[in-house]
Amino acid sequence: MVRSKAERYWVGVDGGGTKCKVVIMNDRLEVLANYISGPANPYQDLSLAINSISLGIEEAAKLAGLHNRQDKFIVGMGLAGVNVPRVFQLVDNWQNPYKSCHLTTDLHIACLGAHESDEGAVIVAGTGSCGYATSKNDSLLIGAHGFPAGDKGSGAWLGLKAVESVLLADNGLYPPTMLTELLFEQLQVTSCIEIVDCIQKANQNYYAQFAIQVFCAANKGDVAALKIVDDGAKYLSDVGFKLLDFGAKRLAMIGGVSQAMKKWMNQELIMEESEPLNSPEFGAVLFARNHEMTS
Template identity: 30%
Template sequence: MTAALQKSTAVLAAIDGGASKTILRLLTPDGVVLGEGRSGPANVATDPDQACASIEAALRDALIAAQLQRHDIGREGLRVYAGAGVAGAEVAGRAAVIRDAFPDFAALVTRTDAYTSCLGAHGGKDGAVVAIGTGSVGYAISGDQSHRVGGWGFPQGDEGGGAWIGLQAVRHVLHCHDGREPKTDLFQRIWAKLDQDGTGDPLGWAIGASASRFATLTPIVISASHDRDQVASKILHDAAKEIANISSTLLKNKPFLHLPLSILGGLAPILLPYLPETTKKLIVAPKGDALDGAASLARKAWMKQEELFQGP
């Protein structure tokens, strides 16, 4: 065991399990990082077994980095207090699946990755976030209550996200091709991309395309907008309207009124300038990320247990 560990046998595990990767960070209760591990996807709604396996793999990596042994974990050895933000954890029964996969942990609290992102952005305090990547989702926390807006998947939800932006661009291209709209600079740029992507048919590029595939077109829409293409600018404006709608819905009722709001994700800096002033006024810079949020979940679990040990 390392020097930092000698003071205590309790270790926190912060877990960020997303649709594409998992990160697990081990730290002491006073915040000293002991080690970190990474592995594959953890979406507990679509593949619970894979989600548990990804967390286990990331744990083993982190233990090696922290110079700890897997069999140290347990009631008599190292007490691990874990907080996890996992994609799909809002589906009934899924948090319990993850809990049951790690019976040697002293505690394992699982929430959605939107929840831990929100907790991380506001340093464990009440607040709201809208995350904009391939998809989009809004989340607000006020004490024990939380509220989600959006993030229902593509194409039925995830408005304003990268896949949604790519879909609007493809629709424009198809409408230009068949005569419903006049051809634009954006049309030429997207068509060139669809043509070089190797499906052999630019018009068939989108058939059965995944959300990620549609999202690959977003950088082209952004660069066309920089070059003053009006259709591209309108698509980004419309995306920002969707984000503003998610934001205002998130904060419109008690107990979520007037919470500080952070806009997260790769598209945040792109869409921020397009947001209305009323939304911009509420925005604060995020204090931390989903892993920080997971760490504060883990810390809460540890404090609860400590209270039980020490009595009132």
């Protein structure tokens, strides 16, 4: 195949604490390849993040038949953790092999992808949680403080509260809850002291695995589980209303627990919510294209 010297390819990278999603597109924004690699949160581990990004792009390039063509790649990267200026600078200083590379937060690309526009807002409710909006060249970030200090309404927060409820119930300081049996079964343990042992070095991903049990118990009317989801849903609803008050024209919810949370959130807010138009990695491509056109 004869390729033009002006040939270029757009690469979108969505990097988070559990995985890195990569898409390669041509000038017509047709998808040439997708790939998912490992964790890519530079705040948690800079070296691991760079390795995951590099591997993801390299493997996607192979799938697209573009191996050794990385000098033609214009990369947009939206990464968790780069909202911290120190971390942003560390990643921005990376001597990468690409034609050009444009860096922003994972929230920014999620918003761009969800609305295919610089005007809109997202409530993220996955392993972590936060809110982000752009309006009239201004932006608003709510939360993004990380687990366990923040991330209320997230999968990790739900799991943490489930464990707390089970341990309080075991001490007779909280009513009995079906979460006890559900966590025993999931962890294959028979006592609360074994749960304590399991969580000694637990991170947000570990706690997030219990979120499904919280929703299961809540749907069956368990008092402890209902208290947890009601508290988390109220927080996410408050975030949503604040984003709309900021002036966002369109609101979307994304993340692994977002669909389950909608049932418990303020239904007036949910009536305002729209389905995401596209993925965060597509938003990363849009971010790169916008920067290339203005540079």
